[in-house]
Amino acid sequence: MSTPDPREILTPSSLNRLVRQLLDDAMPPVWVEGELSNVARPASGHLYFTLKDAGAQIRCAMFRTAATRLRFRAGDGLHVRLRGRVGLYEPRGDYQLIVDAMEEAGEGALQRAYEALKARLAAEGVFNSARKQPLPAFPKRLAVITSPSGAAIRDVLTVIARRFPLLPVDILPSPVQGAEAVPVLRAQLRAAIAAGRHDVILITRGGGSLEDLWAFNDEGLARDIAASPVPVVAAIGHEVDVTLAELAADLRAPTPSAAAESIAPDGAQLARQLRLLGQRLRRDTTRHLQGLAQRLDSARLRLQSRDPRRQLEHMRERALAARQRLLLAMRNGLANRRGRLATSATALRSQRPERRIAQWRLQLQQAGRRLRHGAIQQQRQQRQRLETAGRSLNALSPLRTLERGYAIVREPAAGHVLTSAHEAAQQARLHVRWQDGQLLATPLPDSLQRLPGPDRSGQAD
Numbered sequence: 001m002s003t004p005d006p007r008e009i010l011t012p013s014s015l016n017r018l019v020r021q022l023l024d025d026a027m028p029p030v031w032v033e034g035e036l037s038n039v040a041r042p043a044s045g046h047l048y049f050t051l052k053d054a055g056a057q058i059r060c061a062m063f064r065t066a067a068t069r070l071r072f073r074a075g076d077g078l079h080v081r082l083r084g085r086v087g088l089y090e091p092r093g094d095y096q097l098i099v100d101a102m103e104e105a106g107e108g109a110l111q112r113a114y115e116a117l118k119a120r121l122a123a124e125g126v127f128n129s130a131r132k133q134p135l136p137a138f139p140k141r142l143a144v145i146t147s148p149s150g151a152a153i154r155d156v157l158t159v160i161a162r163r164f165p166l167l168p169v170d171i172l173p174s175p176v177q178g179a180e181a182v183p184v185l186r187a188q189l190r191a192a193i194a195a196g197r198h199d200v201i202l203i204t205r206g207g208g209s210l211e212d213l214w215a216f217n218d219e220g221l222a223r224d225i226a227a228s229p230v231p232v233v234a235a236i237g238h239e240v241d242v243t244l245a246e247l248a249a250d251l252r253a254p255t256p257s258a259a260a261e262s263i264a265p266d267g268a269q270l271a272r273q274l275r276l277l278g279q280r281l282r283r284d285t286t287r288h289l290q291g292l293a294q295r296l297d298s299a300r301l302r303l304q305s306r307d308p309r310r311q312l313e314h315m316r317e318r319a320l321a322a323r324q325r326l327l328l329a330m331r332n333g334l335a336n337r338r339g340r341l342a343t344s345a346t347a348l349r350s351q352r353p354e355r356r357i358a359q360w361r362l363q364l365q366q367a368g369r370r371l372r373h374g375a376i377q378q379q380r381q382q383r384q385r386l387e388t389a390g391r392s393l394n395a396l397s398p399l400r401t402l403e404r405g406y407a408i409v410r411e412p413a414a415g416h417v418l419t420s421a422h423e424a425a426q427q428a429r430l431h432v433r434w435q436d437g438q439l440l441a442t443p444l445p446d447s448l449q450r451l452p453g454p455d456r457s458g459q460a461d
Helices: 014-025 106-124 153-165 183-195 219-227 242-249 256-263 267-305 310-349 353-398 398-404
Strands: 032-039 047-052 058-064 079-089 094-104 144-145 169-173 200-205 232-236 406-413 430-434 438-443
Touching: 014 079, 014 256, 014 430, 058 106, 079 200, 079 438, 106 242, 144 153, 144 183, 153 200, 153 256, 183 200, 183 219, 200 256, 219 232, 219 242, 232 256, 353 398
Parallel strands: 058 094, 144 169, 144 200, 200 232
Antiparallel strands: 032 047, 032 079, 047 058, 079 094, 406 430, 430 438
8 A cells, every 4th residue: 555645635534544444454353351331222233332441441333243143231331352343433533443242251251151050060950959958956066168367257156156155166267269269168178078076067258259259159169068968058258149059058048147047056045945944844843743642642541441450350241241141042042942842742743644644545545536437437438439440440441342242353473452354364363252252263365355344254163
C-alpha cells in the first residue's frame, strides 16, 4: 500500500477509511477480558455493549449471527472473555471491537464446571440421601477440619462451650482455599477416619467468593466425604453457598455455628431432662416402696391368720363337724337300706313260683285251644283248595276228552304222541288208547292213507 503524500489533505471519511484499513491489516483477532456495561439489544438482533476494566473501556459490537450462538444471557456487570478483531466505525470515527465469540470468565466458568461435576456425581449416586448416616445423639469426640485461625473455628468452639462443654474437640488444621487446600483437606479427613476415636467429623470455613470456596468443590474430596464410615457434617461459607462437599456430607449446615448446634447436644435441655427423670425416679421409688409396705402388711396378716394354734382349732372344729355328718349319714343309710329290704320282700312275695306256674298253665291251656282251633280251620281250608284243584284238573284231563270219543295214538318206539298220520313210520307198532280200553295197531299203506276223509279203522294183532 502506498504512503500518502504528506501534502495531500484528507477528508474525515478518507482518514477513517485509512485508519480502518491499517487496523485490519495490522491487528489479528484478539482475546480480551473485562466487564460488560451498557448492553443494548435492538430489534435487528445485534448486540452492542461496552467492555471495561478499572482503567479503560472499549465499545463492542456483536452481530446477530454471532449473538445467536451465545449460551448465556449477556448483561451489565457480567465478567466475560471476548474474541474479536479491532476496527473503526467510519461514519463516527469510533474505535470498536467486532466480537465473534463470547464466554463467561471468572465465576461464570467456575459455575459451569461446578454444575457439570455436580450433575455427574449426582448421577453416580454420590449425593444419594439413602446412603447418608445419622449423627449420634451424644458424640464422644469431634474432629474439626478447618483453618485454626479463621472465624469458623471460633464460632464452633463458642457454640460447643455453651451447649455441651463436655464434648472433646480435636482441631485438624488445614488451609481452606487455594491450590494447596485440597490435598491437606483430604489428608486430614483420612487421618480423622484412621484415628478411630471420633464419632463425628466437621469440615467448615467462613464465607467467600466462588473462587475462595472452590477447594470444597473438588471431586476427590467429595468422594472421600461420601465414602467416610464416620458421619461428616459440612458447613462451607454462607447459607446461599452450596459446595459439592456439603452435598456429599451426611449433614449440611448453613453456617459453622449451625453445624455446632446440630452436633453438640443441648446441655441445658439435658439437665432439665435429668431433673425430670430424677423427680420421676423418686416418685416411682416412693410408689414402689409404698407398694412393698402394703404387701408386707398383707403378708403379716396372712401369717397371723395361719398361726398353728388357730390351725389346730380350726381342724378340730372341722373334725367334729365331719363326725356329725358321718353319724347322720350312717343313720340315713341304715334307714334307706331297711326301706329297700322291705320293698324287696314285698316284690319277692308277689313273684312266688306257685302263682307264676298257675298263670303259665292257664296260658298254656289257652294256647292249646287256639292251636287246635287253628289246625281245624287250616285243615278245612286245605281240603277246600284240594277239591277245587281236583275239579280243575278233571276238567283239563285227557280222559275227559276220551269220553267224548277221541283216542290217543303213540308210537312206543318214538316215545311221544302222534298228531299226524305222516308221523307214523311204516310197519311201526302203534299204541291206541280209548276211554274204555287200548290196543296195538299198524299204519295203513300209503295208498290207503291218501284216501279222502278220516279213517278210524285199524288192524289189531
